[in-house]
Amino acid sequence: MTPALNLFSDSYYTARHRFLTAARANGFPVETTRHPLSPDFPAEIATDTVRVGPAEARHVLFISSGLHGTELTTGSGIQLGLLGEIGDWLPADMAAVFIHAVNPFGSAAMTRTDENNVDPNRNNLVSFDALPENPDYDTLHDALCPAVWDGPVREAAEARIAAYIEENGFESFSRNVLAGQYSHPDGLFYGGRERSWTIANLADTVARHGAGAERLAIVDLHTGLGAYGALEVIRRDTAPRAGADSSAIRHVACDVLDDVDCPEPPIKVILEFGTYPIGQVVNNHRADTWLKFHGDLHTPIGRRIKAELRDALFCDDPAWLEAVWNQGEAGTRAVLDELSRSPSPAAD
Numbered sequence: 001m002t003p004a005l006n007l008f009s010d011s012y013y014t015a016r017h018r019f020l021t022a023a024r025a026n027g028f029p030v031e032t033t034r035h036p037l038s039p040d041f042p043a044e045i046a047t048d049t050v051r052v053g054p055a056e057a058r059h060v061l062f063i064s065s066g067l068h069g070t071e072l073t074t075g076s077g078i079q080l081g082l083l084g085e086i087g088d089w090l091p092a093d094m095a096a097v098f099i100h101a102v103n104p105f106g107s108a109a110m111t112r113t114d115e116n117n118v119d120p121n122r123n124n125l126v127s128f129d130a131l132p133e134n135p136d137y138d139t140l141h142d143a144l145c146p147a148v149w150d151g152p153v154r155e156a157a158e159a160r161i162a163a164y165i166e167e168n169g170f171e172s173f174s175r176n177v178l179a180g181q182y183s184h185p186d187g188l189f190y191g192g193r194e195r196s197w198t199i200a201n202l203a204d205t206v207a208r209h210g211a212g213a214e215r216l217a218i219v220d221l222h223t224g225l226g227a228y229g230a231l232e233v234i235r236r237d238t239a240p241r242a243g244a245d246s247s248a249i250r251h252v253a254c255d256v257l258d259d260v261d262c263p264e265p266p267i268k269v270i271l272e273f274g275t276y277p278i279g280q281v282v283n284n285h286r287a288d289t290w291l292k293f294h295g296d297l298h299t300p301i302g303r304r305i306k307a308e309l310r311d312a313l314f315c316d317d318p319a320w321l322e323a324v325w326n327q328g329e330a331g332t333r334a335v336l337d338e339l340s341r342s343p344s345p346a347a348d
Contacts, residue, residue, distance in 0.1 A: 004325035005318055008077035012069070012107040013043055015076035019100050022083045023050045033201055035104045037115055045104040049205055052087055053095030059339050060210050062218040063332060064099040067120050067198070067253050069106020069113070070313040074273060075221030076100060077321075078328035089333065091340050097209045102253070103198045110306050111288055113190070120198040122180030122191035124251045131193065132250065134183070136176035140164060141184050144177070149290045149301070174278050178249055186293050188285055191251060203256040210260040217267035217339040219332050220254045223313045224281045226274030229320045231327040236268035264342055271331045273324045275315055284312040 009015035023030050031049040038045045063082060065075025079098050086096050101107045105115045113119050125131075137144075143160040146153050165173045180189045210216045226232040236254055257266035275281065287305045296302050315321070 004081065005321050007081045007325060008314075008316075008321055009073050012045070012066075012072055012101060012104070012110075015073055015080075015107075016046075016048065016101065019050075019076055019080055019083070019098075020048060022080055023048075023098075026083060026087070028052055028083070033205075036197065037105060041108050045101075045108040047102060047104050047201055047205075048100045049209070050083070050098040050100070051095055051209060052083075052098070053090050054093070055095075056212060057095035058093040058214050059091075059095075059342060060213045060216050061094065061096045061336055061339055062099060062206060062209070062216065062257075063096060064102050064202070064218065064220045064254075066101035066107040067103055067202075067220060068222065068224075068313075069103050069109060069111050070309055071112075071221070071223045072101055072103075072107035073314050074223045074324060078221055078325060078332070081325060081329065082332060086332075086336075089336055094336070094340060095209070096336075097205075099202065099205055102202050105198075110310055111292065112285055114196050114198050116192065116196065117185060117187075117190055117289075117292065118192035118196045118198075119180065119189045120196055120202075121252045122189055122250065123196050123199050124253050124255050125191070125195075128192075128194055131182035131191075132180075134176065134179055134181040136168075136172075137179070137181040137187070137189075138183055140177070141181075141187050144286055145184070145187050145289050145293075147290075147294055149287065149295065170279070174282070177282060178278075180250055186289070188282070188289060199253060199256070202253055203259060206256050207260055210257070210262065213260075213262055215262055215264035215266065215339060215342045216257045216260060217335050218254045218257055218269065219335050220268075220270045221328065222270055222272045223275055223324075225272045225278065228274050228276065228315070229323040230274045231324075231331060232272040232274065233331060234270035234272055236270065237266060267335060267339055269331070269335050271328060273327070275320075276312055281312050284309045 028050045032046045034046045066072030143157040146157040180191045182191045254268045288309050291305045
């Protein structure tokens with residue numbers, strides 16, 4: 001069996017245990033931040049941070065997983081593999097900081113969002129005083145998130161969505177839905193009305209570990225956009241690729257690097273691994289949102305929705321896993337190499 005296939009786990013709890021075991025086996029210290037709702041779960045849920053490299057590094061690379069809970073097992077597998085080899089890559093003046101399960105609630109509950117249905121990757125606003133508007137989403141909210149998941153109500157909802165796509169095109173639909181919205185707390189891609197625990201904790205971690213560095217970089221690991229098994233590199237430090245599904249997404253988590261005072265601008269990269277067509281993935285999130293507000297997890301339909309959501313964001317297929325690991329390793333190495341080429345400060 002290819003070793004890469006052994007990196008990936010079946011749940012947050014297994015992934016966390018393996019990540020912590022590997023960190024300790026390599027002699028890396030672990031910093032744990034317990035989630036406030038941890039007592040509501042069968043075992044502790046937390047964000048675990050591991051730093052490899054000097055305490056006063058000139059360059060710091062962050063590698064994060066599980067910002068969206070449904071994507072944790074993929075990101076964790078890549079982090080697990082990197083833990084065993086990144087020490088050999090690092091220049092003497094660089095540190096790598098692994099942030100495992102940025103959103104531990106979503107990771108443990110197998111849902112994209114946090115405990116308040118907030119999408120952390122739409123929640124990183126400078127101010128919540130004047131929230132962005134998304135009139136296209138507002139028009140479709142009741143259809144995207146119907147109160148009934150079958151029968152005539154659901155059929156009417158699908159007809160409204162189909163009519164919108166017929167008039168405006170699927171690309172417009174996907175961009176407007178993915179952009180995020182701030183008007184419907186029970187809706188899709190909801191950005192919230194205040195900074196979430198997830199983003200506050202991430203910002204604090206980045207600020208502490210990035211303090212004193214000359215330049216920071218982040219590799220944020222995600223799944224769900226793009227062709228099956230293919231890597232889409234999304235740069236948040238340059239203009240987005242025209243027409244990309246991600247081009248309209250605002251207020252993303254990796255922009256917390258902008259808050260750290262460094263002489264050089266940060267490198268901000270999202271590694272996005274494709275699973276299934278975006279329409280299918282959005283429908284899986286729609287079903288999970290219905291389950292969250294109107295359904296019951298402990299029923300056949302509830303269990304089916306969770307299983308289908310898991311499979312939509314993590315493809316337990318040897319070819320997919322091999323491709324994800326190889327591209328994740330290479331993508332992280334590319335960002336590390338870019339960071340290591342950052343210019344040295346001018347002499348006084």
